[in-house]
Amino acid sequence: xxxxxxxxxxxxxxADSQTFPIRFDRMRYYAVLALAxxxxxxxxxxxxxxxxxxxxxxxxxxxxxxxxxxxxxGQVSLGTGGFMAVGAYACYKLMTAFPEVSILIHVLLAxxxxxxxxxxxxxxxxxxxxxxxxxxxxxxxxxxxxxFNKVPWFYNxxxxxxxxxxxxxxxxxxxxxxxTPAWAKYLFCLVLLFxxxxxxxxxxxxxxxxxxxxxxxxxxxxxxxxxxxxxxxLSAFAVSSFFIGVAGALFFSVYLGAVEVGEAFGIQxxxxxxxxxxxxxxxxxxxxxxxxxxxxxxxxxxxxxxxxQLGWPxxxxxxxxxxxxxxxxILFLIAEPHGLNQLWRVAKEKLRLWPFPH
Amino acid sequence: xxxxxxxxxxxTLNGLMAGVMYALVALGFVLIFKAxxxxxxxxxxxALFAALTxxxxxxxxxxxxxxxxxxxxxxxxxxxxxxxxxxAILLTAxxxxxxxxxxxRYILKHLVNQEPIxxxxxxxxxxxxxxxxxxxxWGADIKTLDVGLPKGISDTIEATTYDLFGYGFFIxxxxxxxxxxxxxxxxxxxxxxxxxxxxxxxxxVADDHQAxxxxxISLRFIWVLVWSIAGIVALVAGIMWGSxxxxxxxxxxxxxxxxxxLMLGGFxxxxxxxxxxxxIGMGEKLFEFFIGPLVGGATExxxxxxxxxxFLVFRPQGLFGERIIERV
Numbered sequence: 001x002x003x004x005x006x007x008x009x010x011x012x013x014x015a016d017s018q019t020f021p022i023r024f025d026r027m028r029y030y031a032v033l034a035l036a037x038x039x040x041x042x043x044x045x046x047x048x049x050x051x052x053x054x055x056x057x058x059x060x061x062x063x064x065x066x067x068x069x070x071x072x073x074g075q076v077s078l079g080t081g082g083f084m085a086v087g088a089y090a091c092y093k094l095m096t097a098f099p100e101v102s103i104l105i106h107v108l109l110a111x112x113x114x115x116x117x118x119x120x121x122x123x124x125x126x127x128x129x130x131x132x133x134x135x136x137x138x139x140x141x142x143x144x145x146x147x148f149n150k151v152p153w154f155y156n157x158x159x160x161x162x163x164x165x166x167x168x169x170x171x172x173x174x175x176x177x178x179x180t181p182a183w184a185k186y187l188f189c190l191v192l193l194f195x196x197x198x199x200x201x202x203x204x205x206x207x208x209x210x211x212x213x214x215x216x217x218x219x220x221x222x223x224x225x226x227x228x229x230x231x232x233x234l235s236a237f238a239v240s241s242f243f244i245g246v247a248g249a250l251f252f253s254v255y256l257g258a259v260e261v262g263e264a265f266g267i268q269x270x271x272x273x274x275x276x277x278x279x280x281x282x283x284x285x286x287x288x289x290x291x292x293x294x295x296x297x298x299x300x301x302x303x304x305x306x307x308x309q310l311g312w313p314x315x316x317x318x319x320x321x322x323x324x325x326x327x328x329x330i331l332f333l334i335a336e337p338h339g340l341n342q343l344w345r346v347a348k349e350k351l352r353l354w355p356f357p358h
Numbered sequence: 359x360x361x362x363x364x365x366x367x368x369x370t371l372n373g374l375m376a377g378v379m380y381a382l383v384a385l386g387f388v389l390i391f392k393a394x395x396x397x398x399x400x401x402x403x404x405a406l407f408a409a410l411t412x413x414x415x416x417x418x419x420x421x422x423x424x425x426x427x428x429x430x431x432x433x434x435x436x437x438x439x440x441x442x443x444x445x446a447i448l449l450t451a452x453x454x455x456x457x458x459x460x461x462x463r464y465i466l467k468h469l470v471n472q473e474p475i476x477x478x479x480x481x482x483x484x485x486x487x488x489x490x491x492x493x494x495x496w497g498a499d500i501k502t503l504d505v506g507l508p509k510g511i512s513d514t515i516e517a518t519t520y521d522l523f524g525y526g527f528f529i530x531x532x533x534x535x536x537x538x539x540x541x542x543x544x545x546x547x548x549x550x551x552x553x554x555x556x557x558x559x560x561x562x563v564a565d566d567h568q569a570x571x572x573x574x575i576s577l578r579f580i581w582v583l584v585w586s587i588a589g590i591v592a593l594v595a596g597i598m599w600g601s602x603x604x605x606x607x608x609x610x611x612x613x614x615x616x617x618x619x620l621m622l623g624g625f626x627x628x629x630x631x632x633x634x635x636x637x638i639g640m641g642e643k644l645f646e647f648f649i650g651p652l653v654g655g656a657t658e659x660x661x662x663x664x665x666x667x668x669f670l671v672f673r674p675q676g677l678f679g680e681r682i683i684e685r686v
Contacts (some may be wrong), residue, residue, distance in 0.1 A: 022551045076475060128670045131397050131478065133623070135617040138671060139663035220684050267614070271482065278479050312428040319493040320425075326487030326608040334468040 003351035013345070019201055023102030041183040048184035056296045058250045063288035064200045065243025070274070072204055073236035073281035075125050079137035080086040081269035082144035083241050085261050086114045087248030089154050089201055092163045093143035095176075096156055096254065102176060103168040107192065108248040113240040117144075118241020129219070134182075141267055148261040162260050165253040176253045185254050194252065196243055201285050203239065212236050213283070244273075254291050275325070279332050281341025290340035298325065368528060368642055369383070369647045375533035377639020378540045379602070382595040383616040384623070384631040385543065387590040391625045392564040393584040394466070397478045402613015404454075404589055407492045409605045411453050413503050414496040415446040421495045447593070453587030462582045491608060503600035508535060536598045537682030540629040543594060544632060545585070556583060564626075618666035624676030633677060639661045 010016040020026040121140040155163050167177030169318035174180045175188045211232045214222035251261045280291020306317035390398040508531040551557035562570040563580045623630025642661040650657045
């Protein structure tokens with residue numbers, strides 16, 4: 001009743017192949033966009049931006065990136081943290097080397113650099129499969145973090161070994177640095193997320209996305225029907241790393257401002273993003289958003305309840321949080337291996353029949 | 359003989375000893391992977407959990423004291439008496455068996471017939487859960503573990519080698535104990551799986567789940583059994599690592615180091631785990647010794663992974679793994 005597919009007729013090929021063919025979906029999409037672009041920037045304050053919105057937007061980009069590689073192309077990667085570090089350091093080097101160029105271009109270029117690195121570390125995927133590949137990507141994770149720690153050129157020989165984002169502006173408004181207004185951070189990340197999610201959505205439903213999924217479902221069969229595993233796998237690595245690199249660049253320049261590589265981009269980050277796409281749903285753009293939102297909100301929520309309401313010590317709350325996250329992952333895998341995305345699909349089915357379920 | 363040669367030899371020996379420690383963790387992985395096809399990421403955290411529990415029992419800590427204090431406003435911390443090491447080890451082994459039963463009942467049973475990757479993710483979830491549980495139960499501070507194993511540099515070896523070669527070798531006694539324990543463990547496990555009834559059942563399950571079921575082997579029992587064994591292997595690894603470097607969170611990261619060991623050796627081979635551990639341990643120490651100073655040191659963080667990566671490109675199934683046959 002509420003969610004209808006019937007009566008929605010298409011009269012042209014263009015209308016038939018649009019991203020959201022059902023009117024309700026389309027309306028919902030526009031409503032979310034209007035809310036995100038038109039309402040939130042006026043209400044946002046520093047706490048909400050730093051605790052919820054900016055991390056959510058950045059992790060959503062990273063989750064979409066990993067979902068392309070793991071969810072769509074079936075190549076499990078534990079190197080997300082390392083690739084985010086590549087994006088962050090590339091962005092830092094570009095920002096300090098070419099201060100007159102726009103930060104937007106730097107962030108995109110940082111994504112490009114990460115894509116190149118991603119393809120390099122993706123090369124073994126042509127020989128190594130499954131778990132073996134997952135472990136092989138750990139090599140990227142540890143090697144890259146070590147590299148950024150040990151080679152002073154990457155952090156411009158600063159004494160602390162940290163990298164700190166200088167102030168950069170777009171249209172005269174600071175988006176990085178200490179004086180950035182909350183809404184500027186938010187909008188900058190939102191615009192990038194919007195564009196990248198749009199690109200991801202259209203890539204995954206086009207020819208290249210179908211090739212990725214063919215490789216994921218059965219690589220040998222895909223090869224036999226003429227999908228080139230070399231270009232398919234490497235393109236997945238490239239696109240995925242581009243997204244993750246952009247996320248890393250934003251994470252460093254907009255969100256944190258100053259970064260110590262082992263702390264910000266350690267192995268924990270790789271797992272966090274992996275959990276996001278598992279909880280959200282493998283092979284779904286919506287799932288990446290849902291998973292990122294869930295895992296960004298959960299610690300904030302738990303902290304507010306355990307520390308704020310019950311008055312427990314913070315370290316205890318952190319341990320309980322670990323238990324809850326672990327428990328939830330297991331629960332999700334048992335109850336709904338396809339994640340939040342599947343729950344949303346089921347909800348839509350119910351809405352379609354409501355209020356006459358038979 | 360120049361001193362560098364002897365020094366390199368000493369580094370090699372120490373690397374081999376460190377490799378034994380990696381192999382101890384890798385053994386647990388191989389056991390579970392063989393019997394159930396599950397890639398158990400939680401093995402390292404199992405070792406951490408076992409070591410935490412062991413220390414907690416030995417010190418007579420009240421489990422969950424931190425949580426209880428926070429909820430009820432009490433100030434419990436210790437029972438007041440210490441438990442002897444041997445009894446504590448037995449009790450901890452008991453805890454690991456209970457844990458195995460719980461894992462089977464509440465996780466594995468529900469995930470039968472899921473894809474391997476889903477099971478792998480579930481064990482990551484389990485790892486997080488156990489890590490939190492261990493900290494909530496026993497507190498997150500770094501603890502020292504002393505079950506009475508010999509420690510420190512062996513004077514006898516140093517004196518003997520000095521007399522023989524004019525160069526004294528520094529070798530930690532604990533490493534020698536670890537090597538002996540690992541040898542004992544592998545022998546016991548091999549004997550168990552070759553000659554005992556349960557061991558044969560275990561191998562049957564590893565060969566083919568459905569065929570094993572059809573001749574009346576209880577899958578659920580075998581899973582509990584194999585997780586118990588893995589838990590006890592984790593306890594041994596936890597004791598060794600805990601005595602060496604204290605019981606702390608970084609213990610669970612050793613599990614990650616065990617992954618390249620497994621990849622080298624092949625996921626399905628017990629001797630592979632040992633040989634892989636030795637190669638990785640020796641390789642990373644030698645690399646750090648020869649190349650490390652040139653590139654700024656701390657190469658041990660990544661060398662194992664890169665070595666495994668390069669190796670796998672040439673031999674995707676590992677040294678002793680079963681040949682990968684792919685069909686459409």
